[in-house]
Amino acid sequence: MCVVGATVGKLNLSIDCAIGRSVAAVRPRIGLNTKYLYFILMPFTLRLRSGSRGSAQGVIGKAELSAIKIRVPSGSEQSHIVAKVDELMVLCDRLEEQQQDRRKLQNALRQSTLQALASAESPHELQESWQRLQTHFGRLFSEPGDVRDFKGLVLDLAVNGRLLPPSSAPALAADLIDQIARARVAWADVAEEQEKKEAVAMLKKLRTQHATVPNAALPDHWCWASLLQVSQAVVDCHNKTAPYVEEGIHLVRTTDIRDGRMDLTNTRKISEETYAYWARRMPPKAGDIFFTREAPMGEAAIVPDGQRVCLGQRSMLIRLFPELFSNRYLLYVIQSPSFQSRMIEAAIGMTVKHLRVGGVEDLMIPVPPRDEQNQIVQIVDRLFELCDHHAEGIGRSLRVAANLAGATVAALTGIAVGADEEPPLKAPQTELIAPLRLGTLPDVKDQAPLATLLARHQGEMSARDLWQRFGGEIDAFYVQLKTEVEHGWIEDPSYELGPNAPKGPRTYPDGVLVAKMKIKQEA
Template sequence: MDAQQFLAEFGHIANAPGGVARLRELVYQFAVTGRLTLQLEEDGTADVALSNIARIRQGLITEKKFKRSPKLESAPLTPPAIVIPPSWRWSRLLDLGEINPRNQVQTDSESVVMATFVPMAAVSENHSEAIAGVVKPWAEISKGYTHFANGDVLLAKITPCFENGKSAVARGLEFDIGAGSTEFHVFRPISQDINPAYIYLFVRSPLFRAKGEASMTGTAGQKRLPTDYFALCAMPLPPTDEQSRIVAKVDELMALCDQLEAQQQKRRTLQNQLRHATLQAVATSQSPHELQENWQCLEGNFGQLFSTPEDVAAFRGLILDLAVSGNLSDIELRHDSTGTELLETITKQRVAWSKEADDQEKKEAQSMLKKLRTQQFNVPDTKLPEHWIWATFLQISKAIVDCHNKTAPYVASGIHLIRTTDIRNGEMNLANTRKITEETFSYWARRMPPKAGDIFFTREAPMGEAAIVPEGEKVCLGQRTMLIRLFPELFNNRFLLYVIRSPSFQNRMVEAAIGMTVKHLRVGGVEDLVVPVPPKQEQDSIVKIIDALFEVCNRFEKQLSKKQLIAANLVSSAVVALTGIAIEQEEEPMKAPKTELVAPVRLGTPPDVKAQAPLATILARHNGEMSAKDLWQRFGGEIDAFYAQLKIEVAHGWLLEPAPAEMLEK
């Protein structure tokens, strides 16, 4: 290993997005290619180990105690173009032990043999973390599961567990044996010349994993690492004593990586706290002078407070809160008219509309007037400019209409049905909507057909998202969405959209929500939500100011994204230069599926109420289908547990078998 080169690149690697994970990859790669420890003459060569293993293997074969794989044994050893130390030799797991062995347990009728059961969730992605299993009678787990014993190496073979690095050396199994998930590959060394912990380092190294990911087969979230790759992948084998030194050095370096990661996380936590405190100080300023001082503090430390694109979202929230509290208004517009006068004008316009409207619209107008006569609401404590006023959605709207509460019959093409998943961050995404027929639309939208400029508001799953219906698009309300129609000449719909997106409004909305497990708003709860009301001319001015500031945020966000991309590319280049192996980029260092299923998960035969079918239960409450990612997030468990539960419920027919789908690398 070129120490000078590594030290020169260390800072770039460690501080880049996911940099510590890259350092760990480098450590594993250096470990199994002979660049992490010194080679000692007294260690001899790996030929000694290979000779001993061959002798032991032949003896076990003679005694019929070795599980052979004739087809795999005939495959040639094909080492990659990587230079290893002269004392090392290329080998394969197939030649060093047993692949996916079976435990031979002697039992009699008077005794109960116990063993450790290890599900996939009990194996960690972290370095050398002990597996966590439960003790069960061997008779219960000996059939239909993967066998292993103390000293064996376990490797998850299914996506995304393999990509996430789930693997372990079986240690501390009570009664020395175990069984577990059928999604494990197992290697069992047959000689003391092979250190299982070294094999563990190899299967975690880029040398094994990079090509392994490319070798996986299968579709629709069920890709697996083939047994032949696991058994036949060329592995650099050091002498026995050097294996132990390598393992000790890797453990030492991984502990340092843990410390570095903890320091980075602590630094990030402090940065988040400081940013939050600074933004909060600006947002709660009690006077123009205090606002100016706090803003100067924010401006002077901007580079230290905002380092990732995600941080900019908090700044956008500050802009919105300042805007909807009157702190971004144009001074010259502040006293031309008042919010009270605007409400009075809206009331007059609504009365006039109730007299002029026909049929269903007349009913809506009269219903609005009736509700307004009895509506009661609490005014927030937040101080507004003197000429502003607090008002409810009901007071400022021309109409508020709830969705149809039945599941629509979908068609291949037709009118966009806007579900809650189609509304995010103030935008209506029409790319992946469900479609309904003109007949369904006419029936569902008979109360108030949506038109351009209307606001769609979600009251559940998730709550409080909103978007404006775009020009030239015909759309329909999906379940748990509501339509808010304003008098456009009196109230700016984009100002209301910005109010809804502001953190202060979102906090008030959460307080008004009901429900223990899933927070949601009743129709009346939406109508009672309060918003600040400035005069229309001031609304228009505020929208222009927010648009201009958000454009600055967008440019800054792009700069931070570009900075992260450059850092990530630099790290990749450094890793390639140091290891000779290109490693695929990950977008975000988080525990999540490395792949995302494009095809939706759909409800099959509804399970009995007593059945353990959490995924089917969730789907039943959400139109009977959902993307795999959304379903996993609502499931709330680890991703491995989610995939296991998905497999169970598909097998029972509670969920439909997902259609083969393109796998998008994240």
């Protein structure tokens, strides 16, 4: 039985093996059927996992385990019970297998339908594929996550001009690129001080840039252009950790940008003095795009109105001429699977893929005329609204089904079980604020579960997220963290927080090193 962490309460019949950490072994005394004991313990573990028995800390102690009371019928009745449960379990396994087979068929059908839509070569084929998708939409999408594939297809079709009606006399995208180039020269003529330096640097980079044009076909009046060519300026961040303050200006880190949105609810804050230095090259303004080039790579979001924000590490600022190029259209391009594929090909790094500044500037963008950019944004917005509405309906249906199943189990057994509930982990009294980053990639044989998790998640994660994925007690997490930092598998997250930061090492209970890290002490 697992007795610690996110898997607390899970149990299985043992084989010839040793007991690992966070696991307890229960051996029945003579006369008690092992499989009967296994089955009879299940209701207890279900209560534990649903939070009705001491699972708030995500741990079950030996005393609690020893105190479990079970009903023990005669040996023959135990055998009959085990036989009946085995018989019913076979039916459950068969049902689960049928559901899995159905899911595989559904995934294959959805992928083939979407592929047919993506590869349509004529308006007639495109119309037929759309009709087929619309007719079978309910059969193709049965989970909220399924809709993500469809959104990706919508973006690819949109940014390749395949969702727009044909135009008799379209404007030329090449003329738009010329307009942007002239606007950039005019900006350089009137800019002053630091802005002048950025404008001149942009012109110099463009004169020497040699970007590779993709082979993908575009409408005849569209063209390919680099991110540098469509922008007024592309500016890298100040790649150092800023000193934080309690209240101040939002420092937008890569973890604050997800799925095209900038989340300002949990940002770190910096002072006016820090902002003046960190944003000295180009203070962000509403409408700018923040683009992450590492940890994770390829996320983007638009700076909202009425907010003062600053670029965090591993991110870049993209400023457009808004009257010439739509930031919403560019955001959709960045989110499209085709752009993400080109970006991954351009990335470097053996363990954690990332983009150089020049690699970001060279990324290629499909460029339509300005009015078509607006049309594309409107079409995508409308289709995404329909997708979100359908995803919400799927979510409601799944919740109804889960509630019905839970009510049925409760009626039959008296055990209230939530759908997919995991027992909450014990919150630490002190919390490590510093982000954790992958150091030297450990060998397969090394006992480095935390570094392994970081490697799977772009090489960086907040301490809280890493602890929750680790699944163990907070004390065990910090012990393991110290070990992996000492081996160099995880970078030492120590850093100075400013003139008032503590200079000496701090310790977590049991002597775990938390040197120079910002500590949030709960009341």
